[in-house]
Amino acid sequence: MKPETVRNYFGGYNFKEGKSVGIHIEPGPNGGIVVLDDTTIFDKALDILGLKDYPEPDSVEAEERE
Secondary structure, X not given: OOHHHHHHHOOOOOOOOOOOOOXXXXXXXXXXXXXXXXXXXXXXXXXXXXXXXXXXOOOHHHHHHO
């Protein structure tokens, strides 16, 4: 995988050197939805951070009580 493809995953737009990475973002209440066609880069990033899975965010109700 080319470094430009990884950069595209994190918001880059160099499709001449890298490939599209299949990220679909749909805005909505409380953030929206993100769908990844391939989670390889995401899984490697979690490994680098020492995480086994993506941490679940606090619920909106919990934030409103604070």
